[in-house]
Amino acid sequence: xxxxxxxxxxxxxxxxxxxxxxxxxxNRADDLVQDTLVRGIEKAHLWQEGTDIRAWLFTIMHxxxxxxxxxxxxxxxxxxxxxxxxxxxxxxxxxxSRQLSELDRALGHLSKGQREVVLLVGLEGMSYDxxxxxxxxxxGTVRSRLGRARxxxxxxxxxxxxxxxxxxxxxxxxxxxxxxxxx
Numbered sequence: 001x002x003x004x005x006x007x008x009x010x011x012x013x014x015x016x017x018x019x020x021x022x023x024x025x026x027n028r029a030d031d032l033v034q035d036t037l038v039r040g041i042e043k044a045h046l047w048q049e050g051t052d053i054r055a056w057l058f059t060i061m062h063x064x065x066x067x068x069x070x071x072x073x074x075x076x077x078x079x080x081x082x083x084x085x086x087x088x089x090x091x092x093x094x095x096x097s098r099q100l101s102e103l104d105r106a107l108g109h110l111s112k113g114q115r116e117v118v119l120l121v122g123l124e125g126m127s128y129d130x131x132x133x134x135x136x137x138x139x140g141t142v143r144s145r146l147g148r149a150r151x152x153x154x155x156x157x158x159x160x161x162x163x164x165x166x167x168x169x170x171x172x173x174x175x176x177x178x179x180x181x182x183x
Contacts, residue, residue: 004044007053008037014054014124015061021119022065024108032068036061058120058134069112106156114149117142 001009015036019029039060040047047056107115113135120131121142128146132139153159 004047004049004053005041008040008057011054011057012037015057018058018119018124019061019065021107021123022061022116028068032061032065035064035068039064052130055126055130055133058124058126058130059136062116062134062136102157103153106153109156110149110152111145113137114145114152117145118149118153121146 012033015033016029019032019036020026023029023032036057040057043060047053107118110118116135117131120126120134121128126134128139128142132142135142
């Protein structure tokens, strides 16, 4: 197996997690991951060794997702809470299941652009710059969407500005990202 194929294989769990959260449907997510892997392997000659293969694959996935949306504008999607829960840290908090359901509902009310940014930065721990490249938008747009998404999540989940920002944990999952997000 070539080094390229090993690097791609290493990214499959992240691709699955992002696809499931993005599409909000396990079957569509599996199809999206498969389409991404097929395209990535077909386009292996375009990947430049030494560059971030994760960002390259996520860009392919994002483009494929956009293409899929264009082909099927009317299909509504849902996140399987059980699938998303497996990627979260275990807790002994008895209200965690309810909070996860509330978060799932709130994420479903965000715009597609806001949800994509929250998932890339919060769930995948990507930097603003990486998310901007994947989504092909300016970094300011990423910051703006993230700020609006955080505010919308607070409102949708009934979190007061003065209380600990539980919704912000969605976008503060990765320590390297935390410093760049204004409260």
